[in-house]
Amino acid sequence: MVSRAELSSLETAIRELCDRITAAADELIGTAEEDVALDLYEVERSLRTAQRRISRAAGGLPAEQ
Numbered sequence: 206m207v208s209r210a211e212l213s214s215l216e217t218a219i220r221e222l223c224d225r226i227t228a229a230a231d232e233l234i235g236t237a238e239e240d241v242a243l244d245l246y247e248v249e250r251s252l253r254t255a256q257r258r259i260s261r262a263a264g265g266l267p268a269e270q
Contacts, residue, residue, distance in 0.1 A: 207266070208266070208269060209263045209266050209268070209269055210269065212259050212260075212262060212263035212266070213263060215259055216256055216259045216260055216263070219252050219255055219256045219259070220256055222252060223249050223252045223253055223256070226245050226248055226249045226252070227245075227246070227249050229242075229245055230242040230243075230245035230246050230249065233245070
């Protein structure tokens with residue numbers, strides 16, 4: 206059975222991935238590859254949404270004992 210701890214771990218992994226994607230996108234702003242940066246920002250937004258939904262799902266699980 207999935208636990209809050211497991212979902213928290215997934216949430217952390219997504220947060221770290223978002224940070225890496227944002228950093229990569231930031232490097233591309235103002236370059237010829239700026240369109241790639243915009244795509245990466247869209248990916249980042251989607252992952253942030255996933256992160257919030259995982260957090261909400263974790264809140265719906267019973268507290269661990």
